[in-house]
Amino acid sequence: xxxxxxxxALQIREKRLTSVEAVTRCLEQIEKINPKINxxxxxxxxxxxxxxEADNRLKKxxxxxxxxxxxxxxxxxxxxxxVVSTWGTLxxxxxxxxxxxxxxxxxxxxxxILLGKTNxxxxxxxxxTYNKIHGFTKNPYDLERSPGGSSxxxxxxxxxxxxxxxxxxxxxxxxxxxxxxxxxxxxxPTSGSVPRTGLCLPPGLLMDSMSHIGxxxxxxxxxxxxxxxxxxxxxxxxxxxxxxxxxxxxxNLKGLRCLxxxxxxxxxxxxDIQSAINRSVELLAEAGLxxxxxxxxxxGETSKLAGGFWAVGGFAAMKHQxxxxxxxxxxxxxxxxxxxxPDYTSAEEYRQWQVESDQVxxxxxxxxxxxxxxxxxxxxxxxxxxxxxxxxxxxxxxxLLPQPGDHPFHPKDASYTEAFNxxxxxxxxxxxxxxxxxxxxxVQITANPWREDIVLxxxxxxxxxxxxxxxxxxxxx
Numbered sequence: 076x077x078x079x080x081x082x083x084a085l086q087i088r089e090k091r092l093t094s095v096e097a098v099t100r101c102l103e104q105i106e107k108i109n110p111k112i113n114x115x116x117x118x119x120x121x122x123x124x125x126x127x128e129a130d131n132r133l134k135k136x137x138x139x140x141x142x143x144x145x146x147x148x149x150x151x152x153x154x155x156x157x158v159v160s161t162w163g164t165l166x167x168x169x170x171x172x173x174x175x176x177x178x179x180x181x182x183x184x185x186x187x188i189l190l191g192k193t194n195x196x197x198x199x200x201x202x203x204t205y206n207k208i209h210g211f212t213k214n215p216y217d218l219e220r221s222p223g224g225s226s227x228x229x230x231x232x233x234x235x236x237x238x239x240x241x242x243x244x245x246x247x248x249x250x251x252x253x254x255x256x257x258x259x260x261x262x263x264p265t266s267g268s269v270p271r272t273g274l275c276l277p278p279g280l281l282m283d284s285m286s287h288i289g290x291x292x293x294x295x296x297x298x299x300x301x302x303x304x305x306x307x308x309x310x311x312x313x314x315x316x317x318x319x320x321x322x323x324x325x326x327n328l329k330g331l332r333c334l335x336x337x338x339x340x341x342x343x344x345x346x347d348i349q350s351a352i353n354r355s356v357e358l359l360a361e362a363g364l365x366x367x368x369x370x371x372x373x374x375g376e377t378s379k380l381a382g383g384f385w386a387v388g389g390f391a392a393m394k395h396q397x398x399x400x401x402x403x404x405x406x407x408x409x410x411x412x413x414x415x416x417p418d419y420t421s422a423e424e425y426r427q428w429q430v431e432s433d434q435v436x437x438x439x440x441x442x443x444x445x446x447x448x449x450x451x452x453x454x455x456x457x458x459x460x461x462x463x464x465x466x467x468x469x470x471x472x473x474x475l476l477p478q479p480g481d482h483p484f485h486p487k488d489a490s491y492t493e494a495f496n497x498x499x500x501x502x503x504x505x506x507x508x509x510x511x512x513x514x515x516x517x518v519q520i521t522a523n524p525w526r527e528d529i530v531l532x533x534x535x536x537x538x539x540x541x542x543x544x545x546x547x548x549x550x551x552x
Contacts (some may be wrong), residue, residue, distance in 0.1 A: 076100060076101070076104055076236030077236050077293060077544065077546055079239075079292065079293060079294035079296055079297050080142070080145055080147075080239035080240045080292055080293075080294075080297040080300065080301070081294070081296045081297055081300045083097055083145050083146075083239050084141060084142055084143065084144075084145045084186075084300070087129075087133070087143055087144040087145065088133070088138065088143060090133065093126070093130045093144070094126035094127075094129040094130050094133075094143070094144025094145075094146075094188065095123060095126040095127055095130055097126070097144065097145065097146055097239070098122050098123055098125075098126040098144075098146045098188055098190065099123065099126075101146045101190055101236075101237060101238055101239070102118075102122065102123070102190065104235065104236050104237050105118070105190070105191070105232075105237045108215075108235045108236075108237060108549075108550065109232075109235075109237060111213070111215075111218065111549060112212060112213045112214075112215050112218070112222075112231045112232075112235060112549075113194060113209065113210060113211060113212050113213060113228075114193055114194060114212050114222075114227075114228045114229075114231040114232040114235070114237060115148060115190070115191050115192070115193055115194075115228070115232055115237055115238075116151060116161075116191075116192055116193065116194045116208075116209040116228065117151070117158060117159050117191050117192040118190065118191040119155070119157075119158045119189045119190060119191050119192075120157070120158075122146070122188055122189065122190050122191075125188045126144060126146075126188055129143060129144040129186065129188065130144065138186070139184075139185065139186030140184060140185035140186040140304075141185055141186065141300060141304065142182060142185040142186040142187040142300075142304070143185075143186035144186060144188060145186065145187050145188065145239050145240075146187070146188050146190050146238060146239050147182060147187045147188065147189060147190065147238055147239055147240050147241065147242075148189070148190050148191055148192065148193045148229065148232055148237065148238040148240075148241045149179055149182075149189060149191075149192055149193070149241060149242055150192070150193050150195050150199075150225075150226055150228065150229050150241060150242060150243055150244065151163060151192040151193060151194060151195045151228070152195045152198070152199045152225070152244055152274060152275040152276075153175075153176040153178065153179055153242070153273055153274055153275075154172035154174060154175060154176045154179070154273040154274075155172065155175055155176070155179055155189060155192065156172055156173060156174050156175045156179075157171060157172075157173075158171065158172075158189065158191070158192060159171050159192070160172050160192065161206075161208055161209075162195070162197070162198055162275035162400060163194070163195045163196050163197040163198065163199070163206035163208065163209075163275075163408065164197045164198060164206065164208075164275075164397070164400045164402045164406075164407075164408070165207050165208060165402050165403075165406040165408075166397070166400035166401030166402030166403070166406070167400050167401070167402075168208050172273075174273070175273065176272060176273025176274060177270040177271075177272040177273055177305075177309045177311065177312070178242055178269065178270070178273075178288055178305045179242075179273065181304055181305050182242070182301075182304060182305065185304045190237075190238060193212075193226075193228030193229045193231075193232050193238075193241055194206070194209050194212045194227065194228030195224075195225050195226070195227075195228060196224050196225050196227075196408065196409065197402075197407065197408040197409050197412075198275050198276060198393065198396060198397075198409075199224075199225035199226075199244050199246055199249055199275060199276065200225065200246065200393070200409055200412060201224045201225055201409050201411075201480075201482070202221075202223055202224040202225070202247075202248070202249070202252055202482060202483055202484065202489060203221050203223075203224050203227070203476070203477050203481070203482065203483045204221070204222055204223070204224040204225065204226075204227030204228050204231075204253075205224075205408065205477075205479055205480065206408045207406065207408045207479075210479075211476055211479070212227045212228045212231050213231070213476065214227075214231065214256060214257060214473050214514075215231050215234050215235050215257065215547035215549055215550075216234075216257070216258065216473070216513065216514055216515060216547045216548070217473065217512075217513070217514065218549070219475055219476060220256075220473040220474060220475055220476060220514065221256065221473055221474055221475070221476050221477065221483040222253055222256055222257050222473065223249075223252040223253035223254075223255065223256040223257070223469075223473065223483075224249060224252065224253065224483075225243075225244065225246070225249035225253075226241070226243030226244065226245075226249050226250055226253045226261070226291060227253045227256075227257075229241035229242070229243050229253065229291050230243075230253035230254055230256065230257035230259050230261070230291060231253075231257055233257070233259045233291055233292060233293055234257045234258060234259055234293075234546070234547055235546070235547065235549075235550060236546065236550070239292070239297075240290060240291065240292040240297055240301060241290075241291050241292075242288060242289070242290055242291065242301075242305070243261055243288070243289055243290070243291045244274065244276075244286070244287065244288050244289075245263040245286075245287040245288070245289055245492075245496065246276065246282070246285055246286055246287070246496060247285065247381060247489055247492060247493045247496050248468070248469070248489050248491075248492025248493060248496070250262065250263050250287070250289045250291060250504075251263060251468050251492045251502060251503070251504045251517070251519060252468060252469055252489065252492060253291075254291060254468070254504040254505075254517055255468035255469055255472075255504055255515065255516070255517030255519075256469075256472065256473035256514070256515065256517075257473075257515060258506045258515030258517075258544060258545065258547075259291060259292065259293055259506070259544070260291070260292055260293065260294065260295055260297075260298060260503065260504060260505050260506070260534065260538075261289060261290065261291040261292070261298070261503065261504055262289045262290060262298045262302065262501065262502070262503035262504075262527065262530060262531070262534075263287045263289045263495065263496075263501065263502050263503070264287060264288075264289050264302060264306070264501050264527050265318075265499060265500065265501045265524050265525050265527065266284050266285075266287060266314075266499030266524075267314055267315055267316045267318075267499070268306055268307070268315065268316075268318065268525075268527075269287070269288040269289070269302075269305050269306060269307075269315070270288075270305075270307075270308065270309040270311060270312035270315050271286055271288060271312050271314075272309055272311040272312045274286070274288065275396070275400075276396070278311075278312040278313065278314055279313075280392045280396075281384060281387075281388045281389055281392045281440075282384050282389060282392070283314060284314075284499055285381075285384075285496040285497065285499075287496065287499075288305065289302070290302055290305070293544045294538070294544065295505065295531060295534045295535045295538045296535070298503065298531060298534070299323055299531050299535075302320070302527065302531075303320040306320045307320070318525050320527070321525065321526065321527055321528035322528055323527070323528040323529075323530075323531035323532045323535065324532075325528065326528050326529055326532035328359075328362050328363055328364060328532060328533065328536055329362070329363030329364075330363060330364075330365065331363075331364045331365070331462040331463055331529070331533075332364070332365050332367070332460065332461045332462045332463075333356070333359055333364045333365065333366045333367070333461060333462065333463050333464070333465060334366075334367050334368075334369055334371070334458075334460075334461040334463070334464045334465070335352065335356050335366060335367065335368045335369075335464075335465045335466070336368075336369065336370055336371060336374070336464060336465070336466040337349050337352055337353075337368065337466070337467070338370070339370060339371075339374045339375065339377065339466070339490055339491060339494070340370060340374065340375045341374075341375060341377060341378055341487050341490040342470040342485070342487045342488045342490055342491075343470065344467040344469075344470045344471070344491075345470065345471050345472065345510070347472065347508070347510040347511060347516060348467050348469075348470070348471070348472070348510075348516055349467070350508070351507035351508035351516040351518060352465060352466070352467060352507065352518060354507065354508065354541075355465060355507050355518045355537055355541070356465055358536070358537060358540045358541070359465070359533065359536065359537070362536050364463070367461075371454050371457050371458065371464070371494070372453045372454065372456070372457040373449075373450050373453035373454050373457075374454065374490075374494055376446075376450050377450075377490040377493050377494045377497065378486065378487045378490045378493070380443075380446060380447050380450055380497060381490075381493040381496070381497055382486065383443050383446075384443070386443075387439065387440045387443045388440055390412070393412060408479075408480050409480055410478075410479075410480035410481050411480075411481070411482060413480075447497060450497060450498075451497065451498050451499075454494070454498050455498065455523075455524075458498075458500070458523055459523065462522065462523070462526070462529055463520060463521070463522050463529055463530070463533050464520070464521040464522070465518065465519070465520060465521075466491055466519045466521065467491045467518075467519060468491060468492060468504050468517040468518070468519045469484070469488050469489060469491060469492065469517075470484070470487075470488035470491070471484055471488055472510045472512065472514040472515070472516060473514045473515075491519060492519070495521050499524065500521055500522065500523060500524055501521065501522055501524070501525070501526060501527045501530045502519060502520065502521040502522075502530065503519070503520050503521075503530045503531065503534050504517040504518065504519055504520070505517065505518055505520065505534045505537050505538055505541070506518075506541065506542070506544065507537070507541055508541070508542070509542075518537065520533045520534055520537075
């Protein structure tokens with residue numbers, strides 16, 4: 076149950092394992108473990124029958140693709156044909172799409188078998204995986220703590236062996252924060268690389284460039300297997316460009332220039348996190364990378380600029396999506412969205428949020444977009460001096476579960492991930508250690524645009540030297 080998806084796929088191809096066996100074991104694990112963590116919120120009909128068909132085709136010498144017969148789950152922010160797809164919002168509580176999202180189509184075409192859907196906060200817009208339909212997902216390393224969000228259901232399911240892999244989304248850290256909190260791996264690829272067609276936040280919204288899709292798994296080799304499958308244009312999401320997928324096997328780490336950013340000046344990381352970063356940097360230096368310490372130019376503006384999108388039109392965009400879903404204003408699950416929007420309630424709280432985010436009331440959209448462009452330019456000019464950046468994922472490890480609909484931590488703590496949604500750079504997370512409280516600690520690896528190959532090569536190097544994935548203790552109960 077804790078092998079890599081790549082290993083499961085190989086064993087199925089070599090007929091040392093059947094798809095029926097793999098799918099059955101996952102379903103048994105879901106039945107046994109899921110009641111404790113609430114990660115899988117819907118099951119797909121006919122998974123075992125599809126596995127039988129896959130086994131029969133393989134006996135005839137027919138191979139569907141690199142994921143032939145491999146079980147997967149999919150985050151419930153994606154449309155899945157014939158399987159309820161709620162987006163975490165009450166207006167779609169019973170909605171069943173007629174068509175798969177692009178990434179789901181591609182994974183099925185590669186041979187993967189859908190087991191079910193994993194929990195998501197409403198429209199993915201929270202770092203706590205909670206909604207009014209399915210409630211909280213819990214961190215499998217401590218059931219009183221958060222698995223992060225918005226892909227917390229995916230990360231918790233992967234950590235507990237309920238699935239071989241999942242696909243997450245990342246609007247401000249939603250692949251990387253849950254990977255950090257749950258001890259798994261994930262990658263947010265370059266903006267414009269993976270289509271968002273069939274996602275609850277469709278292409279074309281105000282913050283379109285911040286919206287990313289990326290794979291999540293237990294091993295880095297799975298990210299390298301999955302990312303090229305979902306990569307590239309689909310003739311529907313017009314923001315996706317036809318840049319060839321870069322091969323991480325061709326990367327030579329020796330001589331790569333590495334910048335280490337222990338503290339971004341917005342939110343100071345806990346000492347355990349800084350220690351894990353330092354240990355990873357030591358290992359990279361031993362592997363032949365040249366290392367500098369510093370802070371990216373302009374990074375101190377991250378929280379102001381990321382939060383500013385809401386003040387200049389983000390709430391209006393979300394009001395439209397809520398109407399599309401049929402969710403009433405009183406049924407919104409995210410308290411910060413309901414309370415901070417002047418379209419809903421609590422104008423005083425909205426003004427206070429503007430002060431905390433250092434926002435100028437009434438700032439125009441055009442000015443804000445120019446500010447973001449200047450930020451991206453400064454960051455890119457500095458990053459161009461380096462090949463890879465090592466930094467924390469979040470200022471803290473997994474916090475206690477919040478009240479329903481609330482943030483589990485201060486939004487500024489997420490500035491380490493939000494920075495690379497603003498820039499659009501590829502960024503991955505690998506487990507780098509364990510805190511004094513026994514919670515996983517992730518390390519964030521970021522590279523220049525379209526250099527996923529460097530991100531994955533560095534992650535693979537660290538994976539070989541750092542403690543390997545360890546299943547949570549609750550599985551021994």
